Amino acid sequence: MKRARILIALAALLLTSATPAEQTERNSQNEQSHFSSEQDVLPVSRPLAPPEEVMKSLRGDPLVLDTSRSCRKSANVSAEEIPASWFIASAIHLDGPNEEDLVILPKNQCMNGANTGPFWIARKESMGYAVILSTGGNDLLILRSEHKGHSDVQVLTHLADKVTTVTFEFDGQNYKRRSATTRAAD
Secondary structure, three states: OHHHHHHHHHHHHHHHOOOHHHHHHHOOOOOOOEEEOOOOOOOOOOOEOOOHHHHHHHOOOHHHHHHOHHHHHHHOOOHHHOOHHHEEEEEEOEOEOOOOEEEEEEOOHHHOOOOOEEEEEEEEEOOEEEEEEEEEEOEEEEEEEEEOOEEEEEEEEEEOOEEEEEEEEEOOOOEEEEEEEEEEOO
């Protein structure tokens, strides 16, 4: 199963990878564009601690509140006290080289499912950071295609004998679900 997941993830990465010229234009920092809830399979290549501004937004996010419930209970921590050490972030540029967004994953494994986990994307705004995507799955891919200047995002979820692919596009404020397909796993 794990080998099949790796092969599917590599195939998806090849299908979404850019030519060298496109990579230079959209991704001059050689930043990571494929993230996995199974960080032992695909670790975050340039890990960052989420800034406190991001944590303020995350602490109010329904997916954070849901996935951190058992962690908070065992650590005796309120939602307002969720520590940044429970998360790992990676800087990405969804809207060109002049802005910096963050992909955020749980570092605390009690927030993940058996082989799935939550993903968040936060965008820096004038008053701090806003969570512009809050979703879950096995893998999150930053695509070359874009809407309203921001790269599209794809989330793959592998359940039993099926793979569901959900594509999100930016609507000017947040990422919205554009399409979803389910197919048999290879």
